[in-house]
Amino acid sequence: MYFPVFTQIEGKRCLIVGGGKVAARKVHTLLQYGADIVVIAKKVCDEIKEILPEKSIFEDFIKNEESDFLEKEIQKAFLVVAATSSREENHRAAELCHAYHILVNVADSEAESSFIFPSVVRKGNISIGINSGTGSPAVSKQIRCQIEKAVPDYYADIAIFMGELRQYVKANFEEEAMRRYILKTAAAKAFSKERVLTENEIKEIIRQGQND
Numbered sequence: 001m002y003f004p005v006f007t008q009i010e011g012k013r014c015l016i017v018g019g020g021k022v023a024a025r026k027v028h029t030l031l032q033y034g035a036d037i038v039v040i041a042k043k044v045c046d047e048i049k050e051i052l053p054e055k056s057i058f059e060d061f062i063k064n065e066e067s068d069f070l071e072k073e074i075q076k077a078f079l080v081v082a083a084t085s086s087r088e089e090n091h092r093a094a095e096l097c098h099a100y101h102i103l104v105n106v107a108d109s110e111a112e113s114s115f116i117f118p119s120v121v122r123k124g125n126i127s128i129g130i131n132s133g134t135g136s137p138a139v140s141k142q143i144r145c146q147i148e149k150a151v152p153d154y155y156a157d158i159a160i161f162m163g164e165l166r167q168y169v170k171a172n173f174e175e176e177a178m179r180r181y182i183l184k185t186a187a188a189k190a191f192s193k194e195r196v197l198t199e200n201e202i203k204e205i206i207r208q209g210q211n212d
Contacts, residue, residue, distance in 0.1 A: 002116060002131050010034030015073055017093045018083035019044030019059070022107050026081045027051065029117060040073060041084065071096050079103040079115070119144040124156025125163075154194050161196035162187055181209040 014030050016023050019041030027048055030037055039048055040058045049057065058069075074080055074096045080103065082093035087108060094112040097104035106112040118129030119140035128147055132139035165186055169179050185205045190197050197205075 001133050004118070004129055004131070005115075006127070006129070009078065011036055012078035013038060013076055015040065015077040015080045016083060017041070017070070017080060017089070018085070018107070019048055019057075020083070020085060021045065021047075023081070023083040024048050026083060026105075026107075026117065029120065032122065038073065038077075040070060074102055075100050077102055079105070081105045081107070082112075083107040121147045121151060123151055123153060125159050126151070126156055152194070157196055158187075158190045161190065165202070178209055181212075182206060185209070 009030065010033060012035060014035040014037050016026055016030075016037060016039045019039055020043075023039065023041065024045055024047040027037055027039065028051070031051065036056075037052060038056050038058070039052060042060055044057050044059050058073075070093065074093070080093060080097050082090040082097075082104060084090055084093075090106050090108055091112065094104050094106045094109070096102075097114070098112075103115050104113060105115055105117060110116065116131065118131045119137070121128040121130070121144055128151070130140045130143050130147070132143060162183070166183060169182050173179050173182070182202075182205055185208075186197060186202065189201065189205070
């Protein structure tokens with residue numbers, strides 16, 4: 001069973017070892033979160049070449065004589081995805097990652113992975129990660145489809161609104177009880193109305209909190 005952890009990867013170096021369709025899917029996912037992606041592979045598919053700059057792609061580099069290059073790139077990475085079509089090459093990448101304590105996802109070996117890619121539902125800044133614990137991507141995919149239907153798009157707007165309101169409240173109210181009241185009341189009202197609140201509605205919540 002995996003413990004769900006959300007980590008910041010924006011601007012961090014994420015290495016993809018492999019250049020096929022599986023690697024392309026991982027590239028797409030990581031790009032959504034602002035990762036600095038580098039791809040190393042014998043051959044890189046056109047899909048990856050279309051979305052990454054040339055400087056981020058090292059083609060024809062998965063060879064025994066280039067193992068030093070791979071090892072150096074792994075040492076520079078925040079996390080690594082081993083997604084080649086070769087069990088031997090994926091295993092080698094995993095070994096290096098474990099030796100240097102680098103997070104690694106191995107596409108063809110959950111046992112060698114120190115993290116896995118969850119099935120993700122994303123609405124704006126809201127990310128929901130799903131892992132069924134069964135080892136079956138089909139199960140996670142079905143759950144993801146159900147959650148996507150259940151989470152309305154306006155949740156994303158409310159999330160941004162509440163983040164901005166939280167910063168305002170922290171800057172203008174010292175009393176912790178007042179902060180909690182404003183944020184809790186605003187969130188409940190926004191979700192009940194299925195939209196962000198107006199300035200006048202926020203002022204009314206603040207007035208009520210000050211009078212209580």
